Amino acid sequence: MRQTGAAGKTSRMSVAAAEPSDSKHATTGALLDVRDLCVSFRDDAGWVPMLNNVAFQVNRGETVGIVGESGCGKSLTALSIMGLLPRRGCLRTGGIVFDGCDIAGLGERGMRQVRGRQIGMVFQEPMSALDPVFTVGDQIAETVRTHFQVSPREAKERAVEALASVRIPAPAACATLYPMNLSGGMRQRVMIAMALVCEPKLLIADEPTTALDVTIQAQIMELLLELGRRTGTALLFITHNLALIAESCERTLTMYAGEVVEDGSVEAMLNRPLHPYTAGLLASLPGRRAPKSRLSSIPGRVPSPRDMPAGCRFGPRCTFATAICQEPQRLRAVDNRRVRCARAVELVLAGAGG
Amino acid sequence: MSEARSVGPILTVENLEIAFPGRRRGQVIQAVDNVSFTVRQGETFGIIGESGSGKTTVGRALVCLIRPTAGRIRHFGEDPFALPAKALRRHRRGYQIIFQDPNAALDPRMTILQSVREPLDVAGAGTRRERQRKALEALDHVALGPEMAARYPHEISGGQKQRANIARALVLEPRLVVCDEVVAALDVSIQAEMLNLFADLQRDFHLTYVFITHDLRVVAHISDRVAVMYFGKIVELGPATGLMNAPLHPYTKALLSAEPEPVPAHMRNRGRIVLQGEVPSPLDPPTGCRFHTRCPLAQPLCAQRDPEWRELAPGRLVACHFAKTPN
Ligand SMILES: Nc1ncnc2c1ncn2[C@@H]1O[C@H](COP(=O)(O)OP(=O)(O)OP(=O)(O)O)[C@@H](O)[C@H]1O
Ligand SMILES: Nc1ncnc2c1ncn2[C@@H]1O[C@H](COP(=O)(O)OP(=O)(O)O)[C@@H](O)[C@H]1O
Ligand code: SF4
Ligand code: SF4
Ligand SMILES: [Mg+2]
Ligand SMILES: [Mg+2]
Numbered sequence: 001m002r003q004t005g006a007a008g009k010t011s012r013m014s015v016a017a018a019e020p021s022d023s024k025h026a027t028t029g030a031l032l033d034v035r036d037l038c039v040s041f042r043d044d045a046g047w048v049p050m051l052n053n054v055a056f057q058v059n060r061g062e063t064v065g066i067v068g069e070s071g072c073g074k075s076l077t078a079l080s081i082m083g084l085l086p087r088r089g090c091l092r093t094g095g096i097v098f099d100g101c102d103i104a105g106l107g108e109r110g111m112r113q114v115r116g117r118q119i120g121m122v123f124q125e126p127m128s129a130l131d132p133v134f135t136v137g138d139q140i141a142e143t144v145r146t147h148f149q150v151s152p153r154e155a156k157e158r159a160v161e162a163l164a165s166v167r168i169p170a171p172a173a174c175a176t177l178y179p180m181n182l183s184g185g186m187r188q189r190v191m192i193a194m195a196l197v198c199e200p201k202l203l204i205a206d207e208p209t210t211a212l213d214v215t216i217q218a219q220i221m222e223l224l225l226e227l228g229r230r231t232g233t234a235l236l237f238i239t240h241n242l243a244l245i246a247e248s249c250e251r252t253l254t255m256y257a258g259e260v261v262e263d264g265s266v267e268a269m270l271n272r273p274l275h276p277y278t279a280g281l282l283a284s285l286p287g288r289r290a291p292k293s294r295l296s297s298i299p300g301r302v303p304s305p306r307d308m309p310a311g312c313r314f315g316p317r318c319t320f321a322t323a324i325c326q327e328p329q330r331l332r333a334v335d336n337r338r339v340r341c342a343r344a345v346e347l348v349l350a351g352a353g354g
Numbered sequence: 355m356s357e358a359r360s361v362g363p364i365l366t367v368e369n370l371e372i373a374f375p376g377r378r379r380g381q382v383i384q385a386v387d388n389v390s391f392t393v394r395q396g397e398t399f400g401i402i403g404e405s406g407s408g409k410t411t412v413g414r415a416l417v418c419l420i421r422p423t424a425g426r427i428r429h430f431g432e433d434p435f436a437l438p439a440k441a442l443r444r445h446r447r448g449y450q451i452i453f454q455d456p457n458a459a460l461d462p463r464m465t466i467l468q469s470v471r472e473p474l475d476v477a478g479a480g481t482r483r484e485r486q487r488k489a490l491e492a493l494d495h496v497a498l499g500p501e502m503a504a505r506y507p508h509e510i511s512g513g514q515k516q517r518a519n520i521a522r523a524l525v526l527e528p529r530l531v532v533c534d535e536v537v538a539a540l541d542v543s544i545q546a547e548m549l550n551l552f553a554d555l556q557r558d559f560h561l562t563y564v565f566i567t568h569d570l571r572v573v574a575h576i577s578d579r580v581a582v583m584y585f586g587k588i589v590e591l592g593p594a595t596g597l598m599n600a601p602l603h604p605y606t607k608a609l610l611s612a613e614p615e616p617v618p619a620h621m622r623n624r625g626r627i628v629l630q631g632e633v634p635s636p637l638d639p640p641t642g643c644r645f646h647t648r649c650p651l652a653q654p655l656c657a658q659r660d661p662e663w664r665e666l667a668p669g670r671l672v673a674c675h676f677a678k679t680p681n
Contacts, residue, residue, distance in 0.1 A: 069541040183632055184405075213404040213568060215629045218612035222628055240541060243571075243616035270618045284546035285616055286575035288598050292553070295575070297546035301511060352616045 030057035031234050032081070032202055035095035039076055042089040048305050051076055052258045053094070055331070058202065063228065063235040065245035065266070067281065068255035071302050074238045077255070078204050081236075082121055083111035099201060117147040120195030120233075122224075124207035126187040130179040136190045137163070137175025140197055147198050162193040166223055185216035192224060199231050206238045221248055242281055246270055246352070254278045257303055257313040261329075264337030271351045274339040277314050279349035312341065320347055362431030364530055364562050365393040365416060369425035372411050376637060383636045385411040387586035388425070390663075395529070398556070398563040400577030400594065402570060402609070404633055407583040409566045413532040416564060417449040418442060429530075447477060450523040454535035456515035459522065460507040467493065467503035470521045477526065492521040495558070496551060513544035517551070524555065532564045537572060549576060570613045574598045579669075582606045585634065585644040592670035600680045602672040604651050643674065651676060 039051040051073050058064050066074050079085050081096055083106070096104040103114055115121070123129050131139055140159035144150060150158070156175070163171035166189040179187055188208060195203055205224065209217035225248055228235050237249055245252050245266060252269050254262040254277060262275040273279040280298040300317040309315050311326040318325065320343055329340045341347075372386040386408045393399045401409050414420045415427060418434050426433055434445050453459060460469050471489035479485065493503050496517040507515055516536060523531055533552070537545040549572065555561055567573050573580055577594040582603065590603040601607045608627045615622055631648045634640050640647045646656040655675055665671050666679045 069543060185632060213633070214570065214612045215404065215608060216633075218626065218628050219630070221614075241614070242542070243614040246616045246618075247614040247622070267618055270616065281542060282616060284542045286546065286549060286571045288571070288574045291575050291577075291594060293575075294553075295546035295549055297550065298543035301513075352618065 029059075030097075031060045031062075031099060032058040032236070033095070033097040034077070034081065035097065037077070037080055037094035037096065038092070039073075039080055039085065040091045042091075043306075045306070047091060049308075050258050050305050051080070053331075054255075054258075054260055055094075056253050056260055056263055058234050058236055060201070061228075061232045061234055062251065063225070063237060063249045065249035065252040066236065066238045066255055067240060067242050067245055067252055067278075069281075069302050070240065072255045073258040074240075074255055075206055076258075078121070078206050078236070078238055081204065082115055082119060083108070084115075113147075116143055116195075116200070117198045118200050118202070120198070120200040120203045122188070122191045122195050122203065122205040122208045124210050126184075126191040127179060129191060130187065132179055135176050135178055136182070136194075140175075140190075140194045143194055144197055158197060159193075162197040163190070165196070165227065166190075166193045168193075184212055185219065188212065188220055189223070192220070192227070196227055196231065196233065200233060202234045202236065203228065204236045204238070207240070208237075209244070210239065210241070217244075224248075242285065254281070257308065258305065259313060259340060260331060260338070261314065261340040262338070263331075264339075268337060269351075273349050273351055274334060274337060274344040275314075275341050276318050276320050276343075276347070276349060279351075280317075282352050283350065285352075314341075362428060363392045364395045364430060365564075366428040366431070367391050367412075367416070367425070368428070370412065370415060370422050370427065371424040372408075372415060372420060373423045381637060384586055384639065385636070386415070389583075389586075389588050390425075391581055391588065391591060393530075393562060393564060395562050396556075396560055397578040398565055398576050400573040400580040401564065401566045401583060402568060402573045402580060403583030404568065406585075406633060406636060408586040409568075409583055410534055412583075413451055413534050413564060413566050416530070416532055417451045418446050419451065447473075447526040448529045449532075450526060450528040450530070451532040451534060452519055452523050452536050454538050456512065456519045456539075457507065459519050460515060462507050465504055465506055466498065466510070466518045469507075470503075470518060470525055473522060473526050489521075489525055492525040493518070495524060495555065496521045511544075513540055513548065516540065516548060520551070520555070524559070527559070528561070530562045530564070532566065534566045535568070538567065538569065545572070552576065570598075570610060582609070585636075585639060587644060587673065588671075589645065589674070590670075590672045592667075596667075596670060596680070602666060602670060602677045602680060603674050604649050604677075605645050608650075645674075 034054060034056050037051055037054040038049060040047040040049045054077055068074055080092055085092055095102055137156060137159045140162055141155035144155040144158050160171045160175050163174050168174045168189055182190065209220050212220065239245060249266050252266050253260050254275060256277045262278045269278060273282060283296040284298060286295055298317055303309060303313060312329045315321045315325045324342045329342060331338050331340045334345055368390050370386055370389040374383045374385055376383050389412060403409050415422055421435055434442055437445055467489055470492055471485050474485040474488060490500065490503060498514065498517055502510060537548050540548060556563060565576055574594060579592065580594045580597050581588045582590040584605050590597065590606045601610055608629050611627045627650060629648045634647055642658050643656040643661050646652040661673045661675045663671055663673050666677060
C-alpha cells in the first residue's frame, strides 16, 4: 500500500487499505451493500463512464447522506440501486446486495417486488412520480395492493392511514384529490406516505426538499426522520445541501466526479473533513458569522466524464495537489472513515463553525 | 434624472399595492399589499420570504416592469411612471433586474457577446465598434474572456451563463440592480464565487442592489438591511445583523430557526420552531394578521386586526401586535 512518510509523522490517525473489494462483505450484515458499482452511458464516441467503483454500505435503521455538486453521480447511484437506469445505452456492473440478496442480478420482474415494498423512493419533483389522472388515495392503495394480498377496501383504508401518518389534515378528503390540486409541500408528503405505506426497510430520498421553502422543508425533514425512527426504516438521503445533512444524518458520503471520495460519521466530517473537496464545500457556505467577508470557493468545475483527469479527479481544483496526486487515488480507511486522497491524514483541514 | 440625485434616496417605495386578476372573473390576487421602504445609494437591500410572498412582483415594480395598482415608487425622489413613454424607456436602463433562470434571458441563437451587446443595440448608443467594445468590457468585468464571448449559451456552464446574464445587465451602466434568486440554481461552490463577484461589482461601479432570495444564509451574507415578506406584506425590516441575531417577528424567528446549520451538534442552536400548516391560498387571504393561521403565538386579536407597523428600535420595524423591543 502506498503511504507517504509525512503522513505517519503528522497524524495520530491510523491508515489501512480499504479498497472495497478487499473487505469481507458477506459478514458485514449491512442492509445495503453497494460493491464496485460502475455505470456507463453510450454516446457517439463510445462508452462514457459516469460512476466509478462506487462502494458503500447502509446499516439497518441508519440515516446516510450523499452530498456533492450537481453531476457528481448522486442520482445515478440512487437509480442504480432502484434498478431504474435507462434500459438502452446504459451499462451497469458491480454488486448491489440488499438484505442479503444480490438485487443487481434481478430482472425487471424481480425488481418490481423489491421496489416500493423493500426499498421506497422519494424524488425531488413529486409531480413526475405521481400519476395526474388518479387520485392520490387510489395511487397509494394501488401500491399497497401490488405488494399485499388485501381487499380494495382495506387498501383504501391503509392509504388514508398513510396520509394521516404524514400529518395531512383531513386525510380521507385528501385521498380523493388529484396531485395537481395539492401544494408542493403536500405532494411531497403524499410521496412520503406512498413510499412508506409498505414499511420498506430502506427509503431513498433524492433531493426531497430542494424545491420547497425552508419552513416547509423543516416540516418534511422532521416527518421523514420521525417516521424513519418509528418504523426502523434506513434512510439514504441525497442532497447538495451539506447543512441539511449535518442536521439529519449519522453518516455522509461525499461524491465527486462519479466516485465516493469521503465516507464517515457526520460529526467527524464536520469537525475535520478528510477530503479537500468536502472541506471546500463546507467552506463555501455563506454563514451568519462573517457577513460581507470574502467567501472561499472551489476554483474550476467538476470535470466532464469524457475528460477525466488521469490522477486524482479533484486534482485540477485542489489547492493541496502535489506530485503524489498524479496517481489515481484509492479509497483508503482512516480510523472508522474512508477517504480518496493521498494527503488526507497529513492535511488538517478546517471543519465547520471553527 | 442624474441631476435629481440630491433630491432623495435612490429608491423610495410608498404604500405599494399590486393586484393581479385571478383566473375567474372578479377574482383578485393581492400580490403586494401596502409595502413601504427606502433603499440608500450603494447599499444592499435584501428581501426574503417564502414562495409566492410577492418578492418578484415587488422587484419587477422597482424597475418599472409592472405599474403599481396603488402607491408610489420613486427613483431619487421622482416618480418614473409619471415620465412620458420615451423618457421612461430611457430611464429604465439605469434600473435593471436579473432573474434566476439564466437560460430564459439568453437567446440560444445568439453568441454570448451578441446577447450582452443587444441591450446597447436596442438603445442605439454609440457606434457599433463602441458597443462591441463596451460589451467585451462588461464580459471582462464578470471574468468571461473573449473566447467565451464567441460561444453559444449551450456551450457554457450554468455559472458562466449567470455571469453573462449579469454582464448583460451591467452593460447599460445601471445604478440599481434587482437580483431575483440569482444564485439559487447554482452549486454552493459556484454560488460563493458569484457572491464575491457581486461584492466586487458593487465596489467598482457603486451599484445599489435589491437582493431577493429565499436563502437566509445568502441574504445574511450580502445585505446591509433586510425586509421579510409574508403573503404580500413586509412583516419585519431592519439592519441585517440585528435582524438575523435577534429577530422580532414570529415569522422571522421561525424562518431563522428552520434554516439548517452545517455545524457539529454541540454548536447547534437548539429550539427549532417548526411551523405547522401550509402557506395560505392567495385567493383566500387570512383576516387580520396574515400569519395568524401558522403563528405559534397567535391570540384571538390577531385574526381580527391587522397589526400596525411599529419601530421598536432605531431602524427596526415590525408588524406584530405582540412583538417586544429587543434588549
Ligand atoms: N402575472 C401574474 N398574474 C397573476 N398572479 C400573479 C402574477 N405574478 C405573480 N402572481 C401572484 O402573485 C403572488 C406573488 O408572486 P411572486 O412571483 O411575486 O412571489 P415570489 O415571492 O417571487 O415567489 P417565489 O419565491 O416563488 O419566486 C403569487 O400568489 C403569484 O401567484
Ligand atoms: N440518462 C443519461 N444519459 C447520459 N448521461 C447521464 C444520464 N443520466 C445522468 N447522466 C450523467 O451522469 C452524470 C451524473 O449524473 P447524476 O447522477 O444525475 O448527478 P447528480 O445527481 O449528482 O447531480 C452526469 O454527468 C450526467 O450528465
Ligand atoms: S489526492 Fe491530492 S489533489 Fe487529490 S484531493 Fe488529495 S491532495 Fe488534493
Ligand atoms: S400579530 Fe399575532 S399572529 Fe401575527 S405575528 Fe404577531 S402574534 Fe403572530
Ligand atoms: Mg441529482
Ligand atoms: Mg420569485
